[in-house]
Amino acid sequence: MSGSEKPEAAWEAMAINAADNVAVALCDIEGDVNVRIGDAVHVMRVAAPIAMGHKFATRDLAAGEPVLKYGECIGITTAPVAAGEHVHVHNLESRRARREAG
Numbered sequence: 001m002s003g004s005e006k007p008e009a010a011w012e013a014m015a016i017n018a019a020d021n022v023a024v025a026l027c028d029i030e031g032d033v034n035v036r037i038g039d040a041v042h043v044m045r046v047a048a049p050i051a052m053g054h055k056f057a058t059r060d061l062a063a064g065e066p067v068l069k070y071g072e073c074i075g076i077t078t079a080p081v082a083a084g085e086h087v088h089v090h091n092l093e094s095r096r097a098r099r100e101a102g
Contacts, residue, residue, distance in 0.1 A: 017071030
């Protein structure tokens with residue numbers, strides 16, 4: 001499957017753990033998308049196109065807030081992030097980067 005094709009599943013993005021505050025795009029997505037969070041499927045809007053494999057916020061996140069993926073903290077936001085916004089190096093300081101710097 002190329003990055004632009006929709007997966008066969010009923011959702012285009014997923015968050016593994018119900019505590020996660022980011023979801024991962026299973027294909028290139030834009031606009032309204034079905035997001036599986038834990039055992040439930042929610043419809044939400046992404047702010048801009050998100051490439052397959054990239055993360056986006058499932059709710060508003062404040063600057064300095066832990067980012068949870070797979071139920072684990074993967075980093076801290078460096079700026080406020082709106083629900084549906086891409087979460088990547090421009091607004092996330094990874095835990096690995098913090099360990100390497102410290």
